[in-house]
Amino acid sequence: MDNETFRRYGHEFVDWLADYFENVEKYPVKPGLTPGDILSKIPLSPPKTGEDMDHIFKDFKEVIMPGITHWQHPGWFAYFPANNSPPSVLAEMLTAGLGAQCMIWQTSPAAAELEERMMEWLRDMIGLPSGMAGVIQDTASTATLCALLTAREVKTDFRTNEEGNSGDLRVYASAETHSSIEKGVKIAGYGKENLVYIDTDENFAMIPSLLEEAIDIDIKNGKIPACVVGTLGTTSSMGMDPLEEIGSICQKYNIWLHVDAAYAGTAALVTEFRGFMKGAEMADSFVFNPHKWMLTNFDCSAYFVKDAAALIRTFEIHPEYLKTTTDHKVKNYRDWGIQLGRRFRALKLWFVIRSYGLEGLQQMVKNHVNLTRQFRELLESDTRLEILAPVQLTLVCFRYNPGGMAEETLSEVNRKLLEKVNASGEVFLTHTSLKGRYAIRLSVGQRNTGIGQINKAWELISQHAGD
Amino acid sequence: MDNETFRRYGHEFVDWLADYFENVEKYPVKPGLTPGDILSKIPLSPPKTGEDMDHIFKDFKEVIMPGITHWQHPGWFAYFPANNSPPSVLAEMLTAGLGAQCMIWQTSPAAAELEERMMEWLRDMIGLPSGMAGVIQDTASTATLCALLTAREVKTDFRTNEEGNSGDLRVYASAETHSSIEKGVKIAGYGKENLVYIDTDENFAMIPSLLEEAIDIDIKNGKIPACVVGTLGTTSSMGMDPLEEIGSICQKYNIWLHVDAAYAGTAALVTEFRGFMKGAEMADSFVFNPHKWMLTNFDCSAYFVKDAAALIRTFEIHPEYLKTTTDHKVKNYRDWGIQLGRRFRALKLWFVIRSYGLEGLQQMVKNHVNLTRQFRELLESDTRLEILAPVQLTLVCFRYNPGGMAEETLSEVNRKLLEKVNASGEVFLTHTSLKGRYAIRLSVGQRNTGIGQINKAWELISQHAGD
DSSP, X not given: OOHHHHHHHHHHHHHHHHHHHHHGGGSOSSOOOOTTTTGGGSOSSOOSSOOOHHHHHHHIIIIIGGGOOXXXXXXXXXXXXXXXXXXXXXXXXXXXXXXXXXXXXXXXXXXXXXXXXXXXXXXXXXXXXXXXXXXXXXXXXXXXXXXXHHHHHHHTTTOHHHHOOOSOEEEEEETTOOHHHHHHHHHTTSOGGGEEEEOBOTTSOBOHHHHHHHHHHHHHTTOEEEEEEEEBSOTTTOOBOOHXXXXXXXXXXXOEEEEEOTTGGGGGGSGGGGGGGTTGGGOSXXXXXXXXXXXXXSSOEEEEESOHHHHHHHHOOOOGGGOOTTTTTSOOXXXXXXXXXXXXXXHHHHHHHHHHHHHHHHHHHHHHHHHHHHHHHHHHTOTTEEEOSOOBTTEEEEEEOOSSOOHHHHHHHHHHHHHHHHHTSSOEEEEEEETTEEEEEEEOOOTTOOHHHHHHHHHHHHHHHTO | OOHHHHHHHHHHHHHHXXXXXXXXXXXXXXXXXXXXXXXXXXXXXXXXXXXOHHHHHHHIIIIIGGGOOOTTSTTBOSSSOOOOOHHHHHHHHHHHHHOOOOSXXXXXXXXXXXXXXXXXXXXXXXXXXXXXXXXXXXXXXXXXXXXXXXXXXXXXXXXXXXHOOOSOEEEEEETTOXXXXXXXXXXXXXXXXXXXXXXXXXXXXXXXXXHHHHHHHHHHTTOEEEEEEEEBSOTTTOOBOOHHHHHHHHHHXXXXXXXXXXXXXXXXXXXXXXXXXXXXXXXXXXXXXXXXXXXXXXXXXXXXXXXXXXXXXXXXXXXXXXOOTTTTTSXXXXXXXXXXXXXXXXXXXXXXXXXXXXXXXXXXXXXXXXXXXXXXXXXXXXXXXXXXXXXXXXXXXXXXXXXXXXXXXXXXHHHHHHHHHHHTSSOBOEEEEETTEXXXXXXXXXXXXXXXXXXXXXXXXXXXXXX
């Protein structure tokens, strides 16, 4: 494809995208498909000779689009938000066009230095200590894995990298922690048996006294406490672990404290919502995802550490073909994580933060929190609906419970309710389990979600609850 | 930013990108900057209120662009190619605009099913066995880590995930293997001491008899051979490990064979160049990067496995909030790797393969191999230049060696030669070390590289060699 053809289709695609942003609400949030529907429409073999873009773009619209789940639909209340924004998409266009590989400073100095500054901006914006240094990771799963690995090395004086795992290192997290902790514990070779789940209180927050008990028992049994993962905003219910108390325990026992604030971290942009961050200054590492709730295209996960040298020492490798004369003066981010290859991801952060300004981003957060409160009030007005967890920030967990139903029946009834609500195509909510109870989750965070979608969700729930 | 503003800037950006593709050769390949130059131009704090896109785009052009290393410059001969293409950039625009999170089938059925089919296309295109299943990873580093983890679990009957590493598992790779192997071995908790480097022959290929010796010694010492990493196209010199012999050894001792063909894999598109793949059918896992040399924007690393069930069993996690009614019928790719969150990366592969067709991609490979041969002939015509490794596919390793210089002087002279050649801004080459000798590397693979750039590189080398 020559440059003029690119120019022509580029313009066509921009118009299509602008129309998509304008009309996304007209699509069903979640497509009504059965597995294999799309696959059956894609040929078994690649074409021998090139096809023209008219044909490919037509297939995109006719074959792919009917199978897209619309994360940018204003009726998106499922899982967590992954909101993008026009300035972020514009930046992604430039990133794709430049096609720069940002593994080390020399392979794109502007990318490395912009990343450094953007991480400083973000750190200050959410109130983390000024001594922390940051790096962009792809996901919180990866960032948490980096934390578990660094904790492992620090605790063993960097011997595990050399000698392998001892099998005695222990990791602690709340029973409500994200699945990526278990995954990371396995990958890093701790062994799942060495992941200790600490019970939570009625607010789904870790109980610090139980954490300390578990640590004491482990030490008595010759185990080595290496890492505690505190969660700010659990996936199921937005539970907030009490970091101040957990941090004190970590300091007392010299344990690495990693904080997973993947979704909720964005709320810390607003001072009045920042209460949950109390104690975050004790974290050795901290992750939050601008790609979730800060208008920045996936992937962009912000990972902060107090001791960057420990992080680098965990990952650095110095093959001859990657050595440069500036190595001692610059940040080579390939040593700050797992992957060698890295995209120019700082650019979209720069575009987003500058386009909206701090106040614009704060306004978005306030708006979503406000909408969530309005949804909660609607729920509270109907005695058939039961709220199952404290409503924090932008997540409401609830179920239909008219009274007199057995737990099992309640699960089944609510599963059906959720199905009916989602079948509308106008909203999409998901579910979880809270202390054994089936809960419907409504998570607010899509950029264009407004009171109209909140009312629509309520209307559908209210109507089908009566069926 | 409203949709109409997006539309306006979208068009402006498309024109800028088309102009960039047209004029990229006018930029210096590598900027002449000192560390901190860009950083000093970016404010210490984010703006309070939003700025308009005119201002941001102006800064992009004036602050960021002077600090970009131009990987898409036709004078790019450094490291490895990371070539993109107009259809790939167009697809990235759509991926960014849709902003779909492709962690499981339900969160984007079209993405999951297109990924499945694209991996089948790629597998067939490079001649891997039809039984292999594929998944897109971000990088070969990650894919190799997945291989090391699966090998670890298979060898310990999935007990390491539960109990942690034993410290007895061994990994083998050639002395010329990529640094990501060491990194992965550390991350997975094997311990670097358990990574055994096998010496290479004069072609920088692993010597199979030494591999078998090392395995025998390890077994005698109570160690457990778990994984052999074979490389097709080493980073330093494009060395090709003899997979047939290595594969037989792996089968004899029941060891997982992972093949890293990150760069060279693309050459297997052309049947006449596919000789190096002999034995690849014995691999348990295989990785190559369409984002290197197949016109597909980073990131897009194709990872293939024979036993997908083992891969999934290594990574799967089933939290309640991710369960869906279709789980048993579909591919949920979050269980095929480390990250939970995933971008819609299959789309760009679909656009690229269809736009160029198999023959168009083959033509690109042939063209680059041909240009490399022409460069080799130029080198061979000058007795002052010495070729330091067999020229395979698209990589030439050489040095200036007029005779009579000590090794140390030669290193210094060639370091200076490389510096002078790169200072031209017209080409960019990098270096490596081959059996202790400093080598300049010229790697051909940028989409628009032609005989003009080959001649220019030669002219600069030839001229400065005389200095």
